[in-house]
Amino acid sequence: MDDKNLLDTWKARETKLLGYVNGAMEYYAETTRWCRYAQRGLSITVMVCAALAPVAVVSSSGNGLGALGLHEPEIKILALIITILLAIADGLRRIFRYDQRWATCYIARETLKRARENYRITVIGLEVGSDDWKKNYEDLRATYESVIDRETQEFFDTVRTDYTTTLPKKI
Helix, strand or coil: CCHHHHHHHHHHHHHHHHHHHHHHHHHHHHHHHHHHHHHHHHHHHHHHHHHHHHHHHHCECCEHHHHHCCCHHHHHHHHHHHHHHHHHHHHHHHHHCHHHHHHHHHHHHHHHHHHHHHHHHHCCCCCCCCHHHHHHHHHHHHHHHHHHHHHHHHHHHHHHHHHHHHCCCCC
């Protein structure tokens, strides 16, 4: 392989790796945003329902929610809806661990961003394919793979921990 083809190969590999890094950063940014909103929304829902549920359960015509003009059958239905909503929201929050997920994804994105920017700075003035350039390329690849592996491992560790802690204990 001549020098031009070798340089083109290294440039293509660099472009592909930077594409992977940018794609992962976009994924982590979107996942961070989604999980942050889901966590906040579910937490607010749990908080509001937890405050309303006892009031709804003890309300009757004329007091509690009955003071708003609701009658006993409506209050009972509302109490049921509030408690079901509370259980579902809290269950979703516990199962999907949005708080942990958004923090993990944020850290992964920031780590990739720093590695990408460090790579861009350290290859300035280096000849593509030179030993120093290859070392910087390999460092970026290693960081990318490490971040992806670590984030994936943390996600599955959380799932596995939740699963094993909910299993019945052997007697």
